[in-house]
Amino acid sequence: MKKAIYPGSFDPITFGHLDIIKRASNIFDELTILVLTNVRKTPLFSADERVKILEEVTKDMPNVKVGCFDGLLVDYAKKNDVHVVIRGLRAITDFEYELQTAQTNRLLSQGSLDTMFLTTSLEYAYLSSTTVKEIASFGGDISKCVPDFVAQMIFTKYGVVKNEQ
Numbered sequence: 001m002k003k004a005i006y007p008g009s010f011d012p013i014t015f016g017h018l019d020i021i022k023r024a025s026n027i028f029d030e031l032t033i034l035v036l037t038n039v040r041k042t043p044l045f046s047a048d049e050r051v052k053i054l055e056e057v058t059k060d061m062p063n064v065k066v067g068c069f070d071g072l073l074v075d076y077a078k079k080n081d082v083h084v085v086i087r088g089l090r091a092i093t094d095f096e097y098e099l100q101t102a103q104t105n106r107l108l109s110q111g112s113l114d115t116m117f118l119t120t121s122l123e124y125a126y127l128s129s130t131t132v133k134e135i136a137s138f139g140g141d142i143s144k145c146v147p148d149f150v151a152q153m154i155f156t157k158y159g160v161v162k163n164e165q
């Protein structure tokens with residue numbers, strides 16, 4: 001069985017992430033989306049909330065699972081016998097960090113964990129969780145960025161009252 005993991009903060013999931021999830025789940029027999037605790041970021045949503053959101057948006061994708069992990073990715077991969085990491089690439093600005101992480105994972109796993117990059121669909125090339133949160137914090141329209149119920153949850157976090165969303 002061909003298995004892969006798609007790790008990230010997903011704080012919150014955007015249509016850009018969802019696009020990568022759909023495409024990766026068509027390539028692999030089983031895809032696990034892994035919510036990681038990123039020490040460099042202070043999340044808007046707790047890990048539990050992010051897992052629940054991901055479970056909801058992927059409920060119609062039978063070969064997609066959702067998990068949560070706060071250790072080294074290589075340890076998770078070894079324990080679960082996974083050898084492929086999926087990451088999305090939007091622009092050249094993503095590249096340096098992604099390359100470094102991919103090389104580090106290969107090194108730490110003694111070559112058993114490879115990273116496969118899927119390039120963003122052009123309509124989502126501009127989309128990031130950070131941008132979504134920034135727009136939402138000012139009460140802007142994020143309906144083209146995230147599913148409706150996620151938009152509602154983000155506005156609630158920021159105390160923004162939106163009746164039309």
Ligand code: ADP
Nearest residue numbers: 008009010011016017087088089120124127128
């Ligand atoms: P991290 O904090 O690990 O960077 P993110 O949740 O921001 O996690 O992103 C997870 C993965 O999804 C990363 O590989 C990122 O490049 C990718 N990604 C984020 N937004 C998009 C998008 N709009 N299109 C394609 N890939 C994306």
